[in-house]
Amino acid sequence: MRPAERNRKRRRFTKEDGKAYLMLLPYIILFSTFILVPVIIAMGLSFTYFDVINEPSFTGLLNYITLFTQDEVFLKYVLPNTFLYALIVGPGGYVISFLLAWMLAQIQPIPRTILALCIYTPSMLGGVFIGVIWKTIFSGDQSGWFNSILLRLGLVDTPVQFLLTSDYFMLIMIIVSLWSAMGIGFLSMISGILNIDQELYEAAYVDGIRNRFQEIIYITVPSMKPQMFFGAVMAIVNAFNMGWIGVTLSGANPTPNYSGQLITNHIDDYGFLRYEMGYAAAISVVLLLVVYGFNMVAGRLFGDND
Amino acid sequence: MKKRRQRRGDFQGSRINPRNFSRGQIKFYVILIPLAVFMILPVIMLVNRAFMPLGELFAFPPHIVAHNPTMNNFKSLFALSSTTGVPMLRYLLNSVLVTVMTVALNLVITILGAYTFAKKNFKGKGALFEINQLALMFVPTAVAISRYLVITRLHLTDTWLVHVLPLAAMPVGLFLVKQFTDQIPDALIEAAVMDGAKELTIVRKIIVPLIRPALATSIVLTFQQVWMATEASNNYVNNDTMRTLAYYLNSLSTNNAIAAAGMTAAASVLLFLPNLIIFVCMQSQVMNTMSHSGIK
Numbered sequence: 296m297r298p299a300e301r302n303r304k305r306r307r308f309t310k311e312d313g314k315a316y317l318m319l320l321p322y323i324i325l326f327s328t329f330i331l332v333p334v335i336i337a338m339g340l341s342f343t344y345f346d347v348i349n350e351p352s353f354t355g356l357l358n359y360i361t362l363f364t365q366d367e368v369f370l371k372y373v374l375p376n377t378f379l380y381a382l383i384v385g386p387g388g389y390v391i392s393f394l395l396a397w398m399l400a401q402i403q404p405i406p407r408t409i410l411a412l413c414i415y416t417p418s419m420l421g422g423v424f425i426g427v428i429w430k431t432i433f434s435g436d437q438s439g440w441f442n443s444i445l446l447r448l449g450l451v452d453t454p455v456q457f458l459l460t461s462d463y464f465m466l467i468m469i470i471v472s473l474w475s476a477m478g479i480g481f482l483s484m485i486s487g488i489l490n491i492d493q494e495l496y497e498a499a500y501v502d503g504i505r506n507r508f509q510e511i512i513y514i515t516v517p518s519m520k521p522q523m524f525f526g527a528v529m530a531i532v533n534a535f536n537m538g539w540i541g542v543t544l545s546g547a548n549p550t551p552n553y554s555g556q557l558i559t560n561h562i563d564d565y566g567f568l569r570y571e572m573g574y575a576a577a578i579s580v581v582l583l584l585v586v587y588g589f590n591m592v593a594g595r596l597f598g599d600n601d
Numbered sequence: 602m603k604k605r606r607q608r609r610g611d612f613q614g615s616r617i618n619p620r621n622f623s624r625g626q627i628k629f630y631v632i633l634i635p636l637a638v639f640m641i642l643p644v645i646m647l648v649n650r651a652f653m654p655l656g657e658l659f660a661f662p663p664h665i666v667a668h669n670p671t672m673n674n675f676k677s678l679f680a681l682s683s684t685t686g687v688p689m690l691r692y693l694l695n696s697v698l699v700t701v702m703t704v705a706l707n708l709v710i711t712i713l714g715a716y717t718f719a720k721k722n723f724k725g726k727g728a729l730f731e732i733n734q735l736a737l738m739f740v741p742t743a744v745a746i747s748r749y750l751v752i753t754r755l756h757l758t759d760t761w762l763v764h765v766l767p768l769a770a771m772p773v774g775l776f777l778v779k780q781f782t783d784q785i786p787d788a789l790i791e792a793a794v795m796d797g798a799k800e801l802t803i804v805r806k807i808i809v810p811l812i813r814p815a816l817a818t819s820i821v822l823t824f825q826q827v828w829m830a831t832e833a834s835n836n837y838v839n840n841d842t843m844r845t846l847a848y849y850l851n852s853l854s855t856n857n858a859i860a861a862a863g864m865t866a867a868a869s870v871l872l873f874l875p876n877l878i879i880f881v882c883m884q885s886q887v888m889n890t891m892s893h894s895g896i897k
Contacts (some may be wrong), residue, residue, distance in 0.1 A: 308724055314800065315723035322714040325770035328734055328755070329748060336747035394635070398629040401616050406630075412884065413637035416644055419876055421829025423851045427869050428643045430854070431650070431862075438659045440646070447662060474640065478719075479773070479822070486892040489618050496617070521895020528737050528896065529773075535740045546855060559742045566746040569886070579743045589737045598896070 308568035334583065340576035347570050358577035369578075372553035376465065377585075378600045380557055383469050385589060388476035389527055395477065396484035397515065411485060418478035426543040429471050433457040433544070451499050461554030467544065468555050472537045480529030487522030488515060520597045527593035535559070536588050558582050644873070650866035651675070658862050674863035675871075681864065687841045689849065693871070696828065696846040699764040703827040704820055711819050714775050716808050719782035720790060730779075734896065737770035752837055763837040764845070768827050774819035780893040781871045782808065782816035814886035815893075821883050825876060846872060850888070 316323075341358055343351035362369055395414060399407050415423075432440045435456040442454040445465055457463050491514070499514050516523060538559025541550040550556050558578060566575030619626070645665070650658060652670040682688045717723075718730055741748070748767070757763045785808065793803050809816070834848030850868040852862045880887070 308882055311721075312723040315717050315721040317728075318713045318717045318721075318800070322770055322775065325710065325766060326733075326736070326772070328751060329767040329770065330772070331732075332751055333744040333747040334739075334751060337744050340747065355779055363720070395633070398633055402619060402626050402629050402633070403619055403622060408884070410633050410637045412881065413641040415880075416877065417640055419825045419880060420644070420873065421847065423829065423831060423854070424647075424869055424873060427850070427854050427865055428647050431647070432643060437661045440663050440664055443662045459841045474643075477640070479894075481888060483891045483894040485886050485893065490892050491617065492615065519895070521897050522891075524718070524896040525894050532738055532740060536742060538742055559740075562743065562746070568748050572746055572750075579746070582740065582743045586738055586740055586743075 328453045337576045337579045337583075340573050341580045342577075343573040345572040345576075347572055351573060354573065358574050359581075361574070361579065362577055368549075368553060368556070369561060372556045373558055376553075376556055377558045380465070380469060380472070380591070381531075381534045381585075382535065384472045384476060385531045388473050388534065389480070389530035391473065391486055392477050392481040392526065392530065393523075396481060396488055397511070399485055400488040411482075414477050415482065417475040418481075420475065422539060422543060423473055425471065425540070429544060430458065430465070430546075433467055435459055458546075459551055461550075461552040464541070464545070464551055464554040470543050471544070472534070472540055475537070476530065476533050478529060478533060480526035480533070483522045483529070484519070484526045487519035487526075491515065491518045524593060524597035527597060528590055531586060531593065535582065560584075646762075647866055648873070649872055650863070651870040653863060653866075656861060658866075659727055674867035678864040678867045678871075682806070687844075689846075689868075691842060692844060692846040692849040695843060698864075699845055700824060700827045703765045703768050704759070704823050706765060707771060707823045708816065708820065710769060711771070711774050711778050712804060712809060712816070715778035715782045715812070716776075716804055718779045720785070720787065732770050733775060735857065737776060737896075738896075739772065741832075744830075749836055756783040758837045759840055760844065761843065764827075764830075764833045764843075767833065768823070768830065771819070771823055771826070773788065774822050776896075777822075777894055778812060778815040778819050780811050780895070781890055784893065814889040817883040817886035821880055821887060824879055826877060885896050 340351060342353060342355060344357075345351035352391050399411055401415075402410075416483060420428075434440075434442065435458060436454050437443055437446055439454065439457075441457070442451075446454065447453045453461075457467060495514055495518060496510065499510065504510055535558075538557045541555030541557060542548045542560055542563075545551055546554065548560055548568065552558065560580065560583065562575050562578045565571045565578065616625070642665075649665065649667045651665065651669040651674055651760045652672070654669055654671050654673060657664050657668060679689050718726065718733075752758060752763060752767075757766070790803055793807055798806070801895060829847050830845070831851050834844040838844055846868065850865065850872060853868060854865045
């Protein structure tokens with residue numbers, strides 16, 4: 296810590312500080328009420344048994360112990376599903392959005408804007424819309440677009456029940472999630488790449504960089520670390536926020552044979568369907584920790600190391 | 602050999618953001634165009650469904666483009682009242698009202714917050730901004746339950762505020778606007794202080810005009826969230842007259858999927874178009890803001 300900073304920390308709360316807090320007040324109030332306090336409540340409830348009607352009773356670590364030793368659905372389906380899904384949609388979606396941004400940066404401005412708009416559009420649609428579109432595409436009768444293609448090509452004799460059986464469910468969830476994953480993280484990376492100083496590339500070629508892969512590793516990524524970090528956070532958050540997708544597509548919680556059951560669905564299942572709020576809160580805390588863990592990794596990769 | 606590398610060097614150096622077309626770009630177009638089509642095609646198909654008569658909706662093979670476009674789906678959508686007797690127009694008005702209120706409130710909060718974080722030194726600033734940066738990673742679905750408990754305790758259920766308040770503080774928006782405000786020179790603000798300008802005058806007359814692109818971005822992001830939100834209508838409101846279009850569309854598509862296929866598509870278009878128009882109008886501001894979006 297620099298001395299100047301230490302001085303600032305030690306000084307008393309002044310009128311100027313008061314003014315600053317006054318201007319921040321609306322944000323602090325809303326942020327605390329709807330983000331911070333719910334997180335704290337979830338942490339507190341996770342150590343209790345709470346059925347909404349009676350007062351919560353303290354049970355210590357029981358919820359966590361049950362979750363990791365006895366909850367068969369969680370251990371057998373939810374945990375593996377969540378990791379598979381989150382790894383593909385999070386880091387996978389992230390790599391794809393970087394590569395797309397990288398290619399877009401290398402074409403002319405007008406086609407770039409049009410193509411970027413096409414790629415970005417799905418991410419601004421929101422849950423309802425995504426559900427309506429993809430339920431029509433994967434509908435289990437011959438009017439479903441995908442089924443009709445398969446039928447016409449003679450690949451199947453009867454329409455496949457894509458959304459009601461477990462065979463392809465996870466695959467479809469991943470496709471739909473990747474489809475809608477090119478959001479503001481993607482836009483951030485486009486402008487990150489566009490803003491890299493041209494001379495860096497020229498210098499790098501003088502210094503002996505030979506191909507595009509080396510160029511990405513040694514110039515592009517290090518020059519836009521802040522955007523890479525922002526993009527990573529957005530990709531991770533998006534992956535976990537899309538947890539409802541399976542329930543939207545199948546129209547039921549749990550999803551067919553738990554094939555698309557993610558940790559967020561498990562929370563809803565216990566919280567809103569079984570009213571075991573303490574247990575659901577414990578799952579929430581695990582989820583928040585997992586998201587935080589993913590972000591720590593991203594921070595290690597792209598954050599400032601000082 | 603030497604000559605070849607020289608030529609490649611020149612070519613590589615001018616590749617980013619090229620003004621003109623060159624043959625080297627063809628490979629990117631070959632990958633990007635099919636991908637862009639894959640991304641946008643489902644949207645185009647759904648928009649076309651909104652204009653299809655019933656016969657075409659379930660035709661085999663399915664039509665991508667409406668052969669006999671009609672406005673009937675929109676007409677029946679507006680004519681249809683839900684089982685509780687709430688006309689569709691009511692949902693639309695609710696959505697507009699809720700969205701306008703949230704975007705306006707969010708804008709004021711974000712401007713004040715971003716300015717304070719960017720240009721003020723105060724006790725606890727570092728810690729507070731750190732918390733906000735952590736909140737970028739926040740996954741709302743994780744705490745839906747405790748949020749519900751907070752909202753019930755505050756007696757916000759069945760009020761208009763329950764649509765507005767939970768979405769009015771948006772960590773991403775504040776973060777982006779703050780990063781953008783950072784680049785305004787302090788001298789500009791100091792000069793205004795010398796001239797005796799009050800804090801709010803500085804914000805209104807100096808800061809706001811200079812950070813317009815970032816504010817546009819914040820508006821776009823807030824709009825997208827509120828306009829499409831179903832959480833409040835689903836969980837916190839019991840009265841159909843206070844629910845929104847996104848909720849109504851959702852119930853149309855889940856309750857009577859087949860009978861309402863055309864109307865669902867029509868309602869989707871009504872929801873989607875404002876979103877698209879706003880983004881297209883503001884896309885250059887959004888891109889401008891994004892160049893300051895990095896987390897350091």
